[in-house]
Each structure stands twice: as structure tokens, then as C-alpha cells.
Amino acid sequence: MELERGKVAVVTGAASGIGLALAERLAVAGMAVVLSDIEEDKAAEQARRLAGTHGVETLAVRTDVSEAAQVEELARAAWDRFGGVHLVCNNAGVAATADPWLGPLSAWEWVMGVNFWGVVHGVRAFLPYLVLGGGGHIVNTASMAGVFPGFTPAYDASKHAVVAVSEGLYTMLRAAQLPVGVSVLCPGWVRTQLMDAERNWPDELGAAPGATGGAGVMAGHVRRAIDEGMTPAAVADRVADAVTGNRFWVFPHADFLELAVRRWERIAEGLDPEPPGQIPGLPPFEQLLAEMQAAAGPDPAGS
Numbered sequence: 001m002e003l004e005r006g007k008v009a010v011v012t013g014a015a016s017g018i019g020l021a022l023a024e025r026l027a028v029a030g031m032a033v034v035l036s037d038i039e040e041d042k043a044a045e046q047a048r049r050l051a052g053t054h055g056v057e058t059l060a061v062r063t064d065v066s067e068a069a070q071v072e073e074l075a076r077a078a079w080d081r082f083g084g085v086h087l088v089c090n091n092a093g094v095a096a097t098a099d100p101w102l103g104p105l106s107a108w109e110w111v112m113g114v115n116f117w118g119v120v121h122g123v124r125a126f127l128p129y130l131v132l133g134g135g136g137h138i139v140n141t142a143s144m145a146g147v148f149p150g151f152t153p154a155y156d157a158s159k160h161a162v163v164a165v166s167e168g169l170y171t172m173l174r175a176a177q178l179p180v181g182v183s184v185l186c187p188g189w190v191r192t193q194l195m196d197a198e199r200n201w202p203d204e205l206g207a208a209p210g211a212t213g214g215a216g217v218m219a220g221h222v223r224r225a226i227d228e229g230m231t232p233a234a235v236a237d238r239v240a241d242a243v244t245g246n247r248f249w250v251f252p253h254a255d256f257l258e259l260a261v262r263r264w265e266r267i268a269e270g271l272d273p274e275p276p277g278q279i280p281g282l283p284p285f286e287q288l289l290a291e292m293q294a295a296a297g298p299d300p301a302g303s
Contacts, residue, residue, distance in 0.1 A: 001087065001137045001181060001243055005030030005056075008082040010074065012065050012122060013092030015042035017192030018141065018185075021232035022089050025240050027054040031087070034078045036063040038092075038200050057082070064202075065092045065118030066110075068125070075125040085129045086136040087243065090122035091185075093141060094197035097211030097219040100153040106205040108154045115158035119165055127180065135179030137243050140166045144188045144256040148263055150279055152218065159186075170248055183242045188253030189229030189281050195222060214292030221288065225281030255280045 003009075009026045013019035015037035023033045027050045035050075037043040040062035047060040059081050063074045078085050094114045096107035119140050130136040145151045146159035166184035173180050193199075201208035211219040235252050242250045251257060259279065266274065275285045282288060 001135075001246065003029035003031055003087070003240060003244060007086040008032045008034070008078065008084055009087040009089065010034040010036060010078050010085055010126065011089040011091055012036045012063060012074075012118065013141075015039045015046060017194070018187070018190060018232045018235050019089070019091040020046055021236035022091060022139075022239060023050060024054075025233070025236040026087070027056045027058070029240070030054075030056060032057040032059075032082050034059045034061060034074070034081075036061045036065075036074050036092075038062065038064050063092075065090075065121055066113030068117075068121045071118070071121040071125045075129055079129055084133045085126060086133065087139070088122060088126045088130070088136070089139045089141070089239075090119045091139070091141040092118050093143075093194070094200070095152065095155050095194050096209070097195070097198065097215060098209035099211075099213060099215040102213075103209050103215070104206075107209055110202065110205060111154040111158050112161075115155070116161045116165075119162050123165070123169060130180050131178055137181040137183065137246075138169070139183045139185060139239055139243065139250075141185045141187075142166065144186050144251075144253060144260070146184070146186055148256065148260040150259065151222070152215075166248075181243070181246045183239065183248055183250055185235070185239055185242075185250040185252075187230065187235050187250075188256045189225045190235055190252075191226060191229050191231055195219060195226060213296040217291045217295045218288070221282050228281065253280070 009031045011019050011023045014023045014035035023035050027033050035043045035047045044060040047058040051058040061074050061077050063070045065071055092114055094111055096111050098107040140162050142162040143159040145156045146163035149156035163184055166182055170182040198208040238250055238252045278284055
């Protein structure tokens, strides 16, 4: 699909990070852009900036992607304003810093609600508009955590689910010969505010749990790796290339792929999972494990 003036893009999580970079890249191409985010004021500010800088039409819509009704309203708002939608980037994502096994279950609910259900709601809400409009493209933001589990269990699970949903959607659309392309974005470390996502923790889930003990150690290392990661603009360029080239996989970080390949080789050989090798940007696994164990203190069973 060509990115050009006269076409309309919708980007969720568009107030910052990869989402904002995608919105900017699409505006540079001349597309009208709908910026959706739960941070309404920031989305509106960026929408005004893009319109003024690039001479394109924009629309800001506050959306909690974990709520199906709000995503459906986003789709209607885009259609009503522009009369069509051609590119949908289901990009909104969060990470919880709480301990996955000792922390509250609400952390899992929040991560799955945004990362997984947000993509499902986006596909279900926008696919009819794309088909009725004559075709288009869907980009779902997963992560290298979607092909290699080695970060946090809730985040890994949500991103594995996004990859599975995207593959299923891709094969279904091809079998039905519908003119809608699909790409799945699987980046490694990118300079975003992911580790500050709990600023948008929903009130209905109670107090944000935060990171303590070993989870806090992991969160600190991940934060440093993100701060030294790829720029969102570089990721957006790779997404644009994938859309115009109608490619499914978008892997901006080749160094992470070796870990995924090794994992699948062991699966093919029927071998049990092993501790991950050196994850780019993080300390060696043995050092990381020792730091997390030291921070955790006495074991919960009292032994």
C-alpha cells in the first residue's frame, strides 16, 4: 500500500513513543492522521503540531483501547471525519513493573487489556471499514517479546498473543482474498516511555503496584536498555517500508533474532527451555538472576 496524500491513517498510543513517530512519518507522507491515546491533551497537542508542520488534516481522539466500545467509537469518528480509513496501527502498549507471581493480578489484567485486547478490538472495529473502503493495511505492534520470552511474563504473554492474532489475521485475509495487508512489528529496545506506563494506571484497578524486590531490579535494567535503544523515528521508517512493501514481519533489531532462532531450534529438538543467552542491553543472565535474588530477600516460604 502506498503512503500518500488522500489516504487516512489511525494510530493508537499516538501521543508519544513509537505511536507518535508513526503519526509523524505518515504525516510526512501526506496522509491524514487520527491520533488516538488515553492521554487526550498530549494527543491533541501533537495533532495540532503535525497539522501545522506538515500541512495535513489531523484528529485527536481519547481512547482506552482495552474497552471495545471506545475503539468502535474511534473507528466511527475516523470514518465520519474523513470518509475512509486506509491504514490502522494498533500500537498502544503498556508494561507493568509489579512482580508477576507475588504482585496483584490487576497488573496482568491491565497489560493484557491494553496490549492484547487493544489489538483485538482494533482489528474488529476497523476491518469492516477497510474492506468496505476497498482495502488497506493493519500494523499490530508486538515486540521481540512476542517471539522470545525473556522480559516479564505478563508482557511476554501479551506480545506472543499479538503475534498469534496477527498471523491468524494475515492467513485469513489471504485465504479470503481480501485487499487488506497485515504487518506485525517486533522491536527490541526503543527509546519510549514504556517503563513509565503506570502513569496511566486505571483508577478502577486500585493503586498502581509498582516494582519491588527482584522485579525492581529487572525494571531498572530494562529502563536503562530502553534509554539507549533505537529511536522511535527509525522504527517508524521500517514500518513504513513494510507497509509499502506489503511485508508481514517487521524486525528492527536483528541482534535479538538470534535468541528467537535458538529458542525454536531447541523446540524443534524437543529440548526443555533454557535460561536465555545474553539479551542485548541487559547484564548476563547469571548476574541478573543474582541481583534479583539478592533484592528479593528471604524466600517467601521462610526456608
